[in-house]
Amino acid sequence: MNAVKDTWHKPPFIKSPALRYGLYAAVAIYVVLTLATLPIDWDRVSDGMRRAQRIFSGAFPPNFERSGLLIDGFLESLKIAILATVGGIALSVPLAFMAARNISVKPVYFLGRGIIIVARSFHPVIVAIIFVKAVGFGPFAGALTLVVYSVGFVAKLLAERIEEIDFGQVEAMRSVGAGFIPTLAYAVFPQIMPRLVGLGIYQLDSNLRASAVVGIVGAGGIGATLANAFGRYDYDFALAITMVIVGVILVSEAVSGFIRKRIA
Amino acid sequence: MMNAQPLHQTLDHWSRFTLRQRLMRYGSMMLVFLVVAWALSSIDVIWEWVWDAPSQMGDLFGRMMPPDPSNLPSILEAIWQTVNIATLATMFAVVVSLPVAYISAQNTTPNAVTLWIGRFILVSSRSVNTIIWALLFVAIFGPGIVAGIVAIMFRSIGFLGKLLGEAIEEIDQRPVEALEACGASRFKIVLYAIVPQVLPAFFAVSILRWDINLRESTVLGLVGAGGIGMILQGAIDTFNWPEVSMVLITILALVVLGEVVSSYLRKKIL
Amino acid sequence: MLKITKLTKRYGSGDPVLKELDLTVEGDQLTSVIGSSGAGKSTLLRCINRLVEPTSGSVDLNGTEFTALHRRELRNARRRIGMVFQSFNLIDRLTVMENVQSGRLGYISTWAALTRRYPREDIRHAYELMERVGIAHYADRRADELSGGERQRVGVVRALMQRPEILLADEPTASLDPKTSEQIMSLLRDLASELKLPVIINIHNVTEAKEYSDRIVGMRYGRIIFDDKPGKLEKAEMDEIYAGVPAMDRAEVGAVA
Ligand SMILES: Nc1ncnc2c1ncn2[C@@H]1O[C@H](COP(=O)(O)OP(=O)(O)OP(=O)(O)O)[C@@H](O)[C@H]1O
Ligand SMILES: [Mg+2]
Numbered sequence: 001m002n003a004v005k006d007t008w009h010k011p012p013f014i015k016s017p018a019l020r021y022g023l024y025a026a027v028a029i030y031v032v033l034t035l036a037t038l039p040i041d042w043d044r045v046s047d048g049m050r051r052a053q054r055i056f057s058g059a060f061p062p063n064f065e066r067s068g069l070l071i072d073g074f075l076e077s078l079k080i081a082i083l084a085t086v087g088g089i090a091l092s093v094p095l096a097f098m099a100a101r102n103i104s105v106k107p108v109y110f111l112g113r114g115i116i117i118v119a120r121s122f123h124p125v126i127v128a129i130i131f132v133k134a135v136g137f138g139p140f141a142g143a144l145t146l147v148v149y150s151v152g153f154v155a156k157l158l159a160e161r162i163e164e165i166d167f168g169q170v171e172a173m174r175s176v177g178a179g180f181i182p183t184l185a186y187a188v189f190p191q192i193m194p195r196l197v198g199l200g201i202y203q204l205d206s207n208l209r210a211s212a213v214v215g216i217v218g219a220g221g222i223g224a225t226l227a228n229a230f231g232r233y234d235y236d237f238a239l240a241i242t243m244v245i246v247g248v249i250l251v252s253e254a255v256s257g258f259i260r261k262r263i264a
Numbered sequence: 265m266m267n268a269q270p271l272h273q274t275l276d277h278w279s280r281f282t283l284r285q286r287l288m289r290y291g292s293m294m295l296v297f298l299v300v301a302w303a304l305s306s307i308d309v310i311w312e313w314v315w316d317a318p319s320q321m322g323d324l325f326g327r328m329m330p331p332d333p334s335n336l337p338s339i340l341e342a343i344w345q346t347v348n349i350a351t352l353a354t355m356f357a358v359v360v361s362l363p364v365a366y367i368s369a370q371n372t373t374p375n376a377v378t379l380w381i382g383r384f385i386l387v388s389s390r391s392v393n394t395i396i397w398a399l400l401f402v403a404i405f406g407p408g409i410v411a412g413i414v415a416i417m418f419r420s421i422g423f424l425g426k427l428l429g430e431a432i433e434e435i436d437q438r439p440v441e442a443l444e445a446c447g448a449s450r451f452k453i454v455l456y457a458i459v460p461q462v463l464p465a466f467f468a469v470s471i472l473r474w475d476i477n478l479r480e481s482t483v484l485g486l487v488g489a490g491g492i493g494m495i496l497q498g499a500i501d502t503f504n505w506p507e508v509s510m511v512l513i514t515i516l517a518l519v520v521l522g523e524v525v526s527s528y529l530r531k532k533i534l
Numbered sequence: 535m536l537k538i539t540k541l542t543k544r545y546g547s548g549d550p551v552l553k554e555l556d557l558t559v560e561g562d563q564l565t566s567v568i569g570s571s572g573a574g575k576s577t578l579l580r581c582i583n584r585l586v587e588p589t590s591g592s593v594d595l596n597g598t599e600f601t602a603l604h605r606r607e608l609r610n611a612r613r614r615i616g617m618v619f620q621s622f623n624l625i626d627r628l629t630v631m632e633n634v635q636s637g638r639l640g641y642i643s644t645w646a647a648l649t650r651r652y653p654r655e656d657i658r659h660a661y662e663l664m665e666r667v668g669i670a671h672y673a674d675r676r677a678d679e680l681s682g683g684e685r686q687r688v689g690v691v692r693a694l695m696q697r698p699e700i701l702l703a704d705e706p707t708a709s710l711d712p713k714t715s716e717q718i719m720s721l722l723r724d725l726a727s728e729l730k731l732p733v734i735i736n737i738h739n740v741t742e743a744k745e746y747s748d749r750i751v752g753m754r755y756g757r758i759i760f761d762d763k764p765g766k767l768e769k770a771e772m773d774e775i776y777a778g779v780p781a782m783d784r785a786e787v788g789a790v791a
Contacts, residue, residue, distance in 0.1 A: 004665070006658040008631050010650045011674050031355070034348045040410055048404040055403055079303035086300055121519040122512070125395060125483040126493075129500060130508075134324045135317045140309040144317075213393045217486060220308075230399055246391040442623035442689075445583055446696060447612035447640030452647050456636050460627040 055235050062243055063236035069225055070241060074248065077221035080142045081207035087143070088150025088207075089200050095151060096158035097184070103162060112159070119152035128214035139220030146207045146214070153206070154199045161195045162188065198260050205256035212245050324505070331513055332506030339495055339514050345409060346491035346518065349484065350477040353413045357420035358470050364421060365428035372432055372458065382429070389422025394480045398489040409490030416477050416484070424473055431465035432458065467533045471526045478522040482515050492518075535560040536582070536700050536732065541591035543577050543756075551577045553756040554591065559700070564726045564733045566743035566764075569753030570776050575736040578753070579702045582734075583615045584608060596699055613640040616693030618703040622685045624692075626678035630669065633677050633688050634660045637695030656695070663691045667721060683714035690721065694729070701726075703735045707742070715739070719746040740772065 014020040064070070098104050099112030127148050131141040169187040178186070215223020222245060229238040367373045368382025398415035405411040439457040448456070485493020492515060499507040536559045543552040551574045559565050567575050580586035582593055584600060593600040595614060603611055616637075624633045635642075635652050646652060652660075664670040667687040672680060677688060686706060693701055703722065707715035719735075723746045726733045737743045743750055744764040752760030752767070752775040760771050 004658050004661045006654040006661075008652065008657045008660075008673065010629065010632065031352075034352060038410060038413075039408060041406070044406045045404075045410075048406060052404040055400070075306075076308065079307045082299055082303045083307065086296075117520065118516065121479070121516050123479050123483045125486055126496065126512070126515070129486065129496075130324070133500060134320045136310075136313055138309060139307055140314055140317070143307075209393070213395050216395055216399070226396070227399075242392065242396065246388070249391045250387065438619065438621055438623040439625045441585060442617070442619060442692075443636055443639060445585055445612060445615070445617040446637050446692070447609045448636070449609065449639070449644075451644060452639045455644075455647055456628070456632070456639060457625055460625050463627065 058233070058235035059239040061236065062240035063234070064240050066237060070222070070244060073215075073222035073225035073241070074244070076139055077208060077211040077215070077223070080139050080146060080211045080219075080221050081204055084143045084146030084150055084207050084211075085200060085204045087147040088154055088203060089196070091147065091151050092155040092158055093196070095155040096162055099155060099159040100162035102165075102167065103188070112155075116152060116156050116159070119148050120156065121152075122148075124149045124210050124214050125217055128217050128219040132218045137218045137220070142211055142214050142219030142221055145219055146210055149210055150203050150207060154196075154203055157199055158192065158196060161192050165191045194263065197263060201256050201259050205252050208252050209249055212249075327505040328509035330506065331510040332504075333510055335495075335507055335510065339492070339511055342485075342492040342495045343514055343518055346481045346484075346493075347478065349409055349412045349416060349491050350474060350481040353416035353481075354420060354470060354474040354477050356413070357417045357424055357473070358466075360417070361421045361424035361428060364425035365432060366454075368425060369429040369432035371435070371437065372454070382425070386422045386425050386429070389418055389420075390426065391422075392419070394419040395483065395487060398484050398487045402488045407488035407490075412481065412484040412489035412491055415489055416480055419480070420473050420477060423476075424469055427469045428462065428466060431462045431469075435461040464534055468530060471529050471533075475522055475526040479519055482518070535594075535596060536734075537592075537594045538578075538582070539592045539594075541578070541581060541593065542589045543574070543581055543586065544589045550589070551756050552581065552588075552591075555756065555758060557751065557758060557761075559732045559734060561732060562726050562730045563748045564723050564735065564746060565749045565751060566747040567734060567736045567751045567753060568738070568740055568743055568775060572755075573753040574756045575753055576704050579617075579704050579734065579736055582700075582702060583612050583617060585617075609640065613696050614699045616696050616698035616701040618686070618689050618693050618701065618706045620705040620708045622682075622689045622709075624677040624685055624688055626676070628677060629673065630664075630675050630677055630680070630688050631657075631660065631673045634664065634691050634695055637692040640696070660691065660695060663694050666725075667691055681714075682710050683717060686710065686714075686718050687721070690718075690725070694725070698731065701731055701733045703733065705736050705738065708738065716742065722746070740767070 012020055014023065095112055095115060097112075098108050099116055101109060104112060124145050128141060128145040131144045135141050135144065165188060169191070170183060173183040173187045211219075211221045212223045212226070215221040215225070216227040218224065218227075222241065226238060226241045226245070229235075229241060364382055364385050366382075367378040368386055370379065373379040373382060394415055397418045398411060401411035401414045401418075405414065435458060439461075440453055443453045443457050481491050483493050485491045485495065486497050488494070492511060496508065496511045496515075499505075499511060536557075538555060538557040541552050541555045541557075542550050544550045555578065557578075567578065569575050577586055581588040582595075582600070584593075584603075588601055591601070595611075598611055598614075600608070600611060625636065628636075632650065635650075635656060638652065638656050639647055642653060642656070661670055661673070664673065664687075667690060669680075669684055669687050669691070672684065672688075677685060680688065686709075689706075701722075706722070707718050710718060719742050722733055722735065725731065735743075735747070744767060747764055750760065750762065750764050750767050751758055752771065754775055754777075760767065760775060
């Protein structure tokens, strides 16, 4: 028996050394190049620090004097979120059936999936800008935006739920000669209803958050109030709005989590 | 099916629910109905515009067709910039979120003060939207990609820190104890007993956030923080609808590609 | 030599779990501690390296008073006590070699630990020990790919990597099948004499305890009520050790005390 080994190296995650070092090099080059070409204008940044100071000193203390505007903005956001959730769910249900592999037929399935992918891919702010151009400034554009946003999320998860249903019940209905709609109503719907309610409550919370954002590009709600305050350099009011937004989001997250736990 | 249900439901099987459940149902339905009615009746919209919306949308869509690829090179350049914003911001955020996760996990935080500092960082980062962060950083750094990167980073820290902190809280404490018994220092225990356990979550969460950031980066330009949104804003401002649709198509391609890449990475690494 | 005197442990404000317990272990003895669940066996072992903080009393290992040590000193002193666990407590996602080397974490630099560049001497030592217990060919395997018996061998080697002055094992065989369990017990016995290392084992299997130990300590509710050669452990002593209900017994003794 020869001498005991006294060297050891951890087996590398990527076996081939060429690939491994190639990957390291590629990452390093990417990071260095993108960082080096970042257009950082240091004068602008130091200038920016002064601005930041002005913004922050202007923001403190937060100004709640125009709480009337604030409350109106919030109520509008809430209305937008509620209507968008209801509208979004109403659209999501048929769409989810279209996009469920086990219920739908091929062309319809692809159409359904396609719509969901498009709805999911665009950030609500982009959707909002388009809607603002099409139907004008205000809460209507906001509600339409959030309908699209809701559809992307609710229809996707609902379709996944439908794909998981117990098919025995569907077959039982079919075997007694029930039509398509009664089959859906008695065999499929009861199975997906709890998920739908849960998704709806979750989406209401998401929509409330999102409505604070889409307002910035003119789609109504508290976001519009915030954007206005920021644009008019009312940083103390902007801070007040932001603080209230954060508070409401925390509360709404807690409430929605609580309700979902109760019904689950 | 029958025997899977509770007894009282099999007994009065003509109704699917007990009285209490039914009352709850009708009550919630009424509530939803009232809330929707309130929202509909008091929302500040001009209903003529609403009835007119379908034709307006059709009109806009018509003007977008066909997409105009003549500006494609600069669109692709802006897309590349968008990818860079998302990637760099995710990388920075990952680095910063590690200590934040460490102090906001109950089992690793040094003391109650650090725990609350950690939680405060997470909550403030998470509750302020990327766009609002971007508004702030554009005001500080001026318009451009730097403000975008910092904005995305600030928003991501909370997301990453929260999920990583939860992963740390879920680790198996027993190896930690074993290394304590060996006389290892705190840092080495983190290195050997905690890091390996949270590594899968670390990669999963980072990839997920990169995917989300790709989407978020597409809108930064609308508030002046760089990326494809700048071109989109320009095209919209000049009513260049064919170019708008071209930009939208590229964004769609980018996001779908991002999803493919991230699900590939997830499979590869985990 | 490990000398425990008047060791008392009380969790919170409850009754003491260890009551002024005295125990001395030396040489290359393998000592088994038996006693019913809740007797305080684990508490005793964990008080020795202060994974559990003793309430009062003294733990002296070759001249070092463990109860008096502060953080950093305690860390350095813990390197001198090896510990083996019932559930192995390995780091599943690391290789066997990394697990084994983690026993040296108290000695090597942070940089060496981070880059996995262990000292040659440690690697040689690790291979020797792994060869000894029959897991050398697993060095590059992930710990969670091993069977229970193999994992406990890794646990033992990790503890031995510390070059400890004493080895503590809390039910090291309780998660293993009977045959593997015997292998681990005889391994621990042989290692004790080969390395001139005192070993203390908490164990529930009395037959195994009698077969492999040089000495058996019987605990009942925080006290040692039997301490002798395995041959002396007869039915009467067994009944004494395993009689009674912990809570009742403790309350009763507490009332007297
Ligand atoms: N961390 C703790 N906090 C409070 N009480 C504890 C704690 N650990 C142990 N105890 C209590 O101390 C007593 C002794 O526990 P210990 O784990 O030492 O018993 P044991 O003899 O090892 O039992 P087993 O054979 O089941 O492992 C038990 O009553 C237990 O409930
Ligand atoms: Mg025990």
